[in-house]
Amino acid sequence: MARAATTTDAFNAVAEPRRRQILDLLVGGERAVNDLVDLLDLAQPLVSKHLRVLREVGLVDVRDSGRHRVYRLNAAPLKPIHDWVKSYERSWEERFRALDDVLEELKAEENDR
């Protein structure tokens, strides 16, 4: 088998930085495709393709408005990601604290000399 499709779930969809950028733009409110094209400085077909992936995993909804298609954020599918990483929060905080301790020790040694 090859790598899982980008449309498999939010984890895969969001691994692509361009798609994260798109979502970041949509937090500010709805946007038509051309808006996004200008803001992202990316070829229109690429934007459309990324939007399709986001649509397939439910991260955006579309609405027709004349000859525009307006995309809107739906953050719900991000919650599983949040829940998963959140369980590691304590873990990295411990490590950062441990690092701080080491730095403190080094500083103390420095002052002792």
Add this chain to the structure above:
Amino acid sequence: MARAATTTDAFNAVAEPRRRQILDLLVGGERAVNDLVDLLDLAQPLVSKHLRVLREVGLVDVRDSGRHRVYRLNAAPLKPIHDWVKSYERSWEERFRALDDVLEELKAEENDR
């Protein structure tokens, strides 16, 4: 260009469910490769390959212990993911509240009839 390498960053590394499973096991403490092989019920070469990816993005550290290689979690690279999704938390909560409101309305209508 093709899809970004899995070793590009934590986002890509963690998009693969097997690798999330491995991290989930390592939260409980250090593990040797064969331990993981048994727990995951996955071929040993595959486990080694996944561990390599995790190592390359810094999500695990290795230590030699006799003829075993002991892997240990380092959650720090997950923090950027956490920070990114966290900024959407309000967004999905709003949407869930809106959904609740709709359900309440439906229930109220139900009672009125």
Add this chain to the structure above:
DNA sequence: TTGACACATTCCCATATGGGTATATGTTTC
């Protein structure tokens, strides 16, 4: 030293990617 064990690496394959370019579809405006 030889064999058993633990692990990593290599090779093969099918697959889908993201970008580019060209074109199809649908909607306004004239």
Add this chain to the structure above:
DNA sequence: GAAACATATACCCATATGGGAATGTGTCAA
């Protein structure tokens, strides 16, 4: 109806994937 605009889709390409099978490398035990 024709032209202009907005968007989606189709096609081509290079690339790396995850799995499988086989093999390499290093360590311990007898």
